[in-house]
Amino acid sequence: METDDDDWGEDDEPGYEDLDLTFLEACMDADLDALAALVEDNLTEEEINERDRCGRTGLSHLCSAGLTPALEILFDLPELDVNLPDKEGNTPLILAAQAGN
Template sequence: MMERRRSLQAMAALAAGMGCCPWLHADAAADANAEFFAAVMRDNYRGVLTQLLRGFNPNTPDARGRTGLTLAIRQESWRVVDELLQVPGIDLNLPNRQGETPLMLAAIKGNLELVKKLVKLDADVNREGWAPLHYAASAGLEHSVEIAAYLLEESAYIDAASPNGSTPLMLAAQYSSEAMVKLLIEEGADVSLRNQQGMTAVDFARKSEREYMVQLLSTTVRARRPGRGQW
């Protein structure tokens, strides 16, 4: 523990001096980049720490626009993730080229512990476009419903609209579990919303031929519709 603390202090000192002068030539920087991301892929946290102590910026993307943290979560390199979360200057909201943040990836991986850790470290629960709740709602893993419930407790917007207007409920209707759909309905998700293609959550469920989900959502739509033709 003491050794790790000293290492992190050394990284903080390096980070403080990063703006004064370049310390890596182009070839050396390319080598450092390759070694850092290779270590991330192999879950080699010692290799990652070595590069960081040499001055590698933890927020540097690779050639495919993946940050060390987003790649580590995607690859399930959990030891590297734990290491990176302790690095001074790590940007917890920096997305990869696909616009995926660490919290979004932790949500779709079903990693409840990491989701909670990231939120406590001030990762953004809400963001424009695809949001962490979209990713949680589209997964059907063991802890996915718990993750969605936790994000809602942390003020995630339940009807967040993706770039094409799709909501978490729509994704859950097509890809996730009945428990996920019920959670979102119970928490007040708007079943009547349509995306830019004019599709509702019912349409998403019908698209994947999930008749039981179609019935559940259709019943909710009817229950929430103001009474008509009543004497």
């Protein structure tokens, strides 16, 4: 018996663009699959450097958590500002060092 699911093609499968997941949220969730998909979607500089209410970027969250596999996904983003401080003046490098990463 054939179901509607059998008619699904690759273009019909739900993707990350359907989830309304932002780059910042994917970083905060440490969602490697979402990060990889979002990076391939040609994000804007504003999307890549979006800040949360504390002024932290996605990069800041990943650095403070020490998530090397997630950080490696970001290597090819020339728009990524590695020196954006949060509201307390902490850069991603400082956050990584404070966390012992």
